[in-house]
Amino acid sequence: MGRAPCCDKASVKKGPWSPEEDAKLKAYIEENGTGGNWIALPQKIGLKRCGKSCRLRWLNYLRPNIKHGDFTEEEEHIICSLYISIGSRWSIIAAQLPGRTDNDIKNYWNTKLKKKLLGKRAPSRRARANQDHCGLAGGAAAAMCGGVGTAAAAAAPHQALSSSALERIQLHMRLQGLYNSAFGCTTTTSNGGGVGVAPPQWPKLEALLPSRPLPAVQPTDAVVATVQHPHHLVVGGHTLATAAATTSEAFQAAEHLDPAAATGSNYMPGVAGVEMTSSSSMAGGGGFVAGYGLHDELYDFLFKCESIGGAQGGIIPSSLPELQCPDGSAIIGADEKFSTWTSSSCDYGSGGAGDYVLGYDQ
DNA sequence: AAATGCGACAACCGCATTATC
DNA sequence: CGATAATGCGGTTGTCGCATT
Known part of the structure; x- marks a missing residue:
């Protein structure tokens, strides 16, 4: 077969x-x-x-006009923002960075940016190979042995998140910490880089808004949100801050994040500029989407992880308000919405080599 | 100087989607 | 309308070179 x-x-x-x-x-x-x-x-x-x-x-x-190496800070901002917003859709991210290829961005993320932002060293492939002998499956092995989400993974060994989802949670949390740090909501490190013992080296908080117009690619919802409202992640009602705080309880052992840092603000620094509430209409009576497009597994993890949620049945309380788009419409399936948009409006990636919209192809 | 560890990057693999017959 | 081929995409692996022991 x-x-x-x-x-x-x-x-x-x-x-x-x-x-x-x-x-x-x-x-x-x-x-x-x-x-x-x-x-x-x-x-x-x-x-x-x-x-x-x-x-x-x-x-x-x-291909002509390909750039290699030497990612600018602005490019890093865009990559990080979009990664948090839409995940590892490298081709979409690449479409926002003229001259960059998805492969390049993917490599840059995996080898440099991820470590830079998460403030830790990713396990090498050799180390990962060794971890496989620990009998841990995929994401759980990476998460635990890599120091990512140890508590969560230990508490829910059968529902480990993918590394992508975990990374995005971590980035949200780190940025939350950075924001709080910058606005005096908690103690700060000497370099102002965040809270905890492993301060992230997130670049400047400002300037997430690209200084130039984005290329002629109709942006995704996430992109729109990211670039139009760079400092406007509003987490309403039972806010993401609540979620972040609760989530951080699961992660803090590995992350050394101060959970208090995640409780003080309804705002996150300008990454996913999406007005967020959570959805009570989602299956199971609760909803949480950390930005557009967090995977279903994230939802499953957050709401079905009984061993952490105890009586509440999950990490996140079930009575969270509804997640909304900036235009007020509810975001139930952000990925679905995203997919709908990409299939109907997005130029790139669907028509062979000649359809790139970055102006590379003749 | 040799062995080992590790990071960076290029390339491959296989699945999903789209186009064509 | 179904089958098949072509393409796009993301994850993974291979390889090389530098740093460290």
């Missing part, structure tokens, strides 16, 4: 591209375009490469 291979792997070269291969591919595409058929392209030009490999090489490396 299984999917048929896209090419004859026996006759296809793998591994790093040689300059000769690059030159062949680049010259051909610059002269003829991709021809709308990546699979046939390598045969046309005599490359022993898979069509997918050619496409990837072109998009990530050979």
Whole structure:
């Protein structure tokens, strides 16, 4: 069973591209375009490469106007904001950063930005391999052994969050701490970088709003919220602050976050500028969406983690108010809304190599 | 100097979605 | 309208080079 291979792997070269291969591919595409058929392209030009490999090489490396390395602070802001808002939709994030590829951003996030923001070292792959011997499954192993969400994972070993969801929770919390720190709601570290013993090195709190207009990509709700209301994450009613405080109780052992830091404000620093309340209409009688697009697993974790929630049946109280869009409409399934938008309005990523809207392709 | 650890980046893999027949 | 092919995407792995022991 299984999917048929896209090419004859026996006759296809793998591994790093040689300059000769690059030159062949680049010259051909610059002269003829991709021809709308990546699979046939390598045969046309005599490359022993898979069509997918050619496409990837072109998009990530050979395409004109590609930038590598040296991410600016502004770019970091955008990446962080969007990651928190929409998660690991790297292609969407890349669409907001002209010249950057999703692969580049993904690598940058995984190797640098994540550690910079979370203030800890991610376990190396070797370490992760060792952790696998601990008998911990996927996210739980990463979370626990990496020091992420230890308490939560320990309390709910069968409902561990993915690293992405955990990271986004952590980022929210860190930023909450930073905000409170900046506004005197709690003790501050000497560098003003946050609370706790492992202050994050989050860049300046201001300037999350890009100084230039975003590219000609119709932004997602999340992007709109992020860039239009950079300091306006309102958490209403039973606010996210409440949720954050409660969540932090689960995480503080590993995070060394001061839970009090998360209780003092209804605002979060300008990351996900989404007016937020929570939803009482969600299944199970409660709802919590930390920004647009937090995964269902996050919801499941927060509301079904009985071992933490005790009598309340979950980390987050069940009577949270409704999460709303800036325009007042309820956000029940932010991801769903996002998907709807992307399928109906979003230009990029749906039509092959020629449809990039960043102006790379001729 | 050799071994080991680790970070960074390029490339691969496989699933999901879209287009075409 | 279903089957198949092509493409897009995100997660994962491989490899290289530098730092540390």
